């Protein structure tokens with residue numbers, strides 16, 4: 001018998017307990033031993049819950065229980081989760097977590113502690129919910145040099161953009177609808193401002209390149225400026241608009257950013273709709289691969305956590321190699337990368353002024369929208385801003401992928 005403690009009995013923690021208990025027999029076959037949820041840490045009481053007798057309110061009860069071999073952390077936030085996880089790893093207990101804030105901030109440190117203590121710190125569920133992406137990056141794709149990761153990493157904003165694209169509704173309307181459906185939080189900043197996607201691309205990039213990428217250094221823009229009109233222009237250009245978390249190498253330089261981007265409809269990420277997530281990876285040998293599925297929700301996320309519990313259970317006493325060193329990755333200035341920009345200027349902007357500022361551009365017209373909209377030639381951000389500022393204030397600008 002292998003005993004597990006679950007920290008946090010909210011949406012994900014309850015899902016983990018449900019998956020472990022529902023699939024107990026098939027999991028036992030895969031591990032070779034039965035896995036039992038022995039204790040659940042939560043501040044609340046759960047009267048009537050089938051697991052109410054397992055609930056404890058003080059982490060010490062888990063720390064001092066010598067029968068517990070694996071700890072599952074589903075509390076969210078950095079503290080006290082980090083202290084509990086660190087303590088468990090120092091005791092030689094493996095940890096599986098869904099907590100992206102914890103992993104993005106302390107991933108390198110916690111992996112190092114797990115190595116020193118012959119256990120594992122696994123975090124498949126921290127990016128893309130139920131989508132396998134951490135283990136593929138850490139195992140299946142290790143023969144490649146990764147040259148690009150582009151992800152739709154946030155289900156809430158992908159749902160909102162899909163509704164704006166398909167139903168022509170405004171940002172404010174779709175946000176209210178997403179909140180009513182329980183997809184968006186009452187305080188939706190982490191999703192709509194891109195902060196959630198930023199932590200996730202920081203985790204994927206750290207793993208792909210083997211060193212710590214601090215999320216604070218990633219240029220991040222959310223979707224609050226995107227309008228239904230932008231989608232009408234995008235449709236005219238045979239493109240979609242997606243909030244992408246991206247990192248890529250070019251000419252020996254490493255870039256990362258989070259922002260809404262225009263994608264060709266033929267790009268595999270363009271067809272990813274609603275709350276689904278997808279991660280597109282380009283390796284120098286494998287070429288393009290894409291991982292697709294449910295990026296959030298109790299059971300999909302719990303499924304990934306339990307996959308990690310099984311991996312921990314199969315490898316008790318053995319550290320599985322994972323390269324994510326504490327040394328920092330240095331990003332190059334994303335603004336020095338050259339690309340095309342889609343720009344919307346007020347109707348009164350003259351064509352002569354646009355061409356004087358930007359050189360040759362492709363004008364885009366959509367019925368019923370009186371503006372001057374165009375696609376620039378290839379230029380870097382500094383060149384773009386110099387040209388755009390000379391024309392006045394743009395209604396919006398969206399980068400080409």
Ligand code: HSE
Pocket residue numbers: 129153154155156157183191196295296297
């Ligand atoms: N708020 C996140 C999303 C949940 O919408 O994708 C999963 O991290």
